Amino acid sequence: PENRCEKASILGKRRRHLGPNLALFFEDDPLHIVRGQGCEIFDAEGNDYLDCVNNVSHVGHAHPRVVSAVSQQLATLNTNSRYLAEGLVNYSEALAATMPDPLQVVYMTVSGSEANDLAWRIASAAAQHLPPPAPAADAAQEACGKRAAPAAVHVAVIDHAYHGHTSCCIDLSPYKFKGPGGGGRPTWVHVLPCPDVYRGRNLDGGAAARAAIAEAERGGARIAAFFSESILSCGGQVLLPDGYLAAVYREMRGHGAVCVADEVQCGFGRVGSAFWAFELQQVVPDIVTFGKPCGNGFPMAGLVTSGRLAAAFSNGMEFFATFGGCTAAPACGLAVLDVIREEQLQANAAHVGAHCMQLLSELQADHSDVVGDVRGEGLMIGVEIVTDAASRTPAPALARQIKQHCKLHHRVLLSSEGPYSSVIKIKPPICFTVAHAERMVGALRTALESFTTLSPADKAALADASGEEVDRIAARHSRLS
Numbered sequence: 001p002e003n004r005c006e007k008a009s010i011l012g013k014r015r016r017h018l019g020p021n022l023a024l025f026f027e028d029d030p031l032h033i034v035r036g037q038g039c040e041i042f043d044a045e046g047n048d049y050l051d052c053v054n055n056v057s058h059v060g061h062a063h064p065r066v067v068s069a070v071s072q073q074l075a076t077l078n079t080n081s082r083y084l085a086e087g088l089v090n091y092s093e094a095l096a097a098t099m100p101d102p103l104q105v106v107y108m109t110v111s112g113s114e115a116n117d118l119a120w121r122i123a124s125a126a127a128q129h130l131p132p133p134a135p136a137a138d139a140a141q142e143a144c145g146k147r148a149a150p151a152a153v154h155v156a157v158i159d160h161a162y163h164g165h166t167s168c169c170i171d172l173s174p175y176k177f178k179g180p181g182g183g184g185r186p187t188w189v190h191v192l193p194c195p196d197v198y199r200g201r202n203l204d205g206g207a208a209a210r211a212a213i214a215e216a217e218r219g220g221a222r223i224a225a226f227f228s229e230s231i232l233s234c235g236g237q238v239l240l241p242d243g244y245l246a247a248v249y250r251e252m253r254g255h256g257a258v259c260v261a262d263e264v265q266c267g268f269g270r271v272g273s274a275f276w277a278f279e280l281q282q283v284v285p286d287i288v289t290f291g292k293p294c295g296n297g298f299p300m301a302g303l304v305t306s307g308r309l310a311a312a313f314s315n316g317m318e319f320f321a322t323f324g325g326c327t328a329a330p331a332c333g334l335a336v337l338d339v340i341r342e343e344q345l346q347a348n349a350a351h352v353g354a355h356c357m358q359l360l361s362e363l364q365a366d367h368s369d370v371v372g373d374v375r376g377e378g379l380m381i382g383v384e385i386v387t388d389a390a391s392r393t394p395a396p397a398l399a400r401q402i403k404q405h406c407k408l409h410h411r412v413l414l415s416s417e418g419p420y421s422s423v424i425k426i427k428p429p430i431c432f433t434v435a436h437a438e439r440m441v442g443a444l445r446t447a448l449e450s451f452t453t454l455s456p457a458d459k460a461a462l463a464d465a466s467g468e469e470v471d472r473i474a475a476r477h478s479r480l481s
């Protein structure tokens with residue numbers, strides 16, 4: 001009861017002092033967490049929860065090596081990047097060493113949003129050096145003898161993407177501008193349909209890119225940048241078809257656009273078989289943006305680009321971010337890179353990820369009616385829940401029930417993603433172990449078993465129930481069973 005009072009008090013203050021659109025996980029019964037270690041977080045009563053969705057605490061919550069590097073630096077000196085400091089150049093060198101040529105120039109920011117915002121500024125600066133796109137035939141006739149106006153710079157993104165919360169990044173994020181409170185697609189943004197490998201839709205990247213380019217050119221504009229993740233997270237943990245990005249990049253570059261890989265979620269060894277997820281697609285981006293995992297919880301992010309683009313951006317205006325590359329950031333970033341290497345966490349992501357996929361495939365075989373698809377690479381995994389295998393209709397209500405069950409009965413924290421919130425997302429710290437994988441999939445199994453024992457009427461009601469109805473059905477069911 002004391003804990004309930006404490007929770008109520010925090011909730012009360014939260015409602016008074018924090019914005020109402022700041023979301024809370026498990027809103028009906030939020031967790032009051034006080035400590036983290038490795039892949040677990042602990043609530044105020046000391047209960048351990050398995051954290052299966054955290055790509056910030058990448059090498060484990062409160063990793064002692066990272067904590068010590070940051071706190072020692074904070075206790076010594078933490079100031080901006082305008083002084084000579086070994087840490088910043090050493091971190092930039094270490095990061096560049098993970099990248100293919102010609103990606104060797106690093107800009108540090110504080111958040112992934114800022115990194116993408118900056119990538120857009122660099123791409124727009126580079127576009128200033130390009131000739132305007134060829135006008136359509138009738139426009140060319142009309143313009144004959146007149147000097148063409150410089151083309152407006154546009155951008156292309158993949159549907160359902162999220163690239164950040166600044167004004168510019170909201171415009172780059174269909175996940176936001178198409179959703180509640182969003183203003184719809186800005187005219188300068190062109191959206192490639194999200195490839196849906198499971199349902200066999202929109203798989204041709206080249207065709208999608210050509211359509212976006214044609215749309216921009218019809219308006220006399222040029223696409224200056226194409227932004228995408230290399231595994232689509234908000235899109236529903238979608239693995240791109242082989243050759244997809246290569247085809248998009250080819251079209252975009254033919255048109256003069258810069259290709260940006262947003263590795264904010266999937267970088268730093270998470271995908272196991274590669275350090276960066278763009279490597280899975282065998283492409284070399286022009287700009288790679290990174291964030292969340294690089295600081296293991298310390299706010300730092302940035303981008304890596306080529307000397308050519310850095311020179312185009314260097315137009316006389318200084319680039320400066322007070323905390324971007326401040327002394328503590330590289331100290332932290334170097335410790336994270338050391339831990340990934342020394343604890344062989346990329347190989348761990350590959351090994352434990354493969355084990356998760358095996359366990360999840362067995363689960364799918366036993367529940368093939370509702371587990372529509374299991375997909376992933378390393379520890380970036382999605383489990384798509386459907387109403388039935390034949391129609392492949394997304395089942396967000398059931399996905400929600402599964403998440404609630406796992407939290408309530410097994411203290412396993414999962415989340416859902418995708419255009420319909422019907423994909424259970426799994427992206428734990430990459431120190432996740434085989435034992436953790438077994439605990440997680442065991443929880444999913446009992447959740448699914450409890451669903452299969454529901455009455456046909458409850459099953460039907462669940463298929464398109466709202467959140468509250470799901471909870472009512474689940475509560476009635478747990479009383480019955």
Ligand code: PMP
Nearest residue numbers: 111112113162163164264265291
């Ligand atoms: N890009 C992607 C793919 C992200 O997932 C996020 C954050 N969820 C961002 C960019 C923005 O990062 P931040 O919240 O650090 O600004």
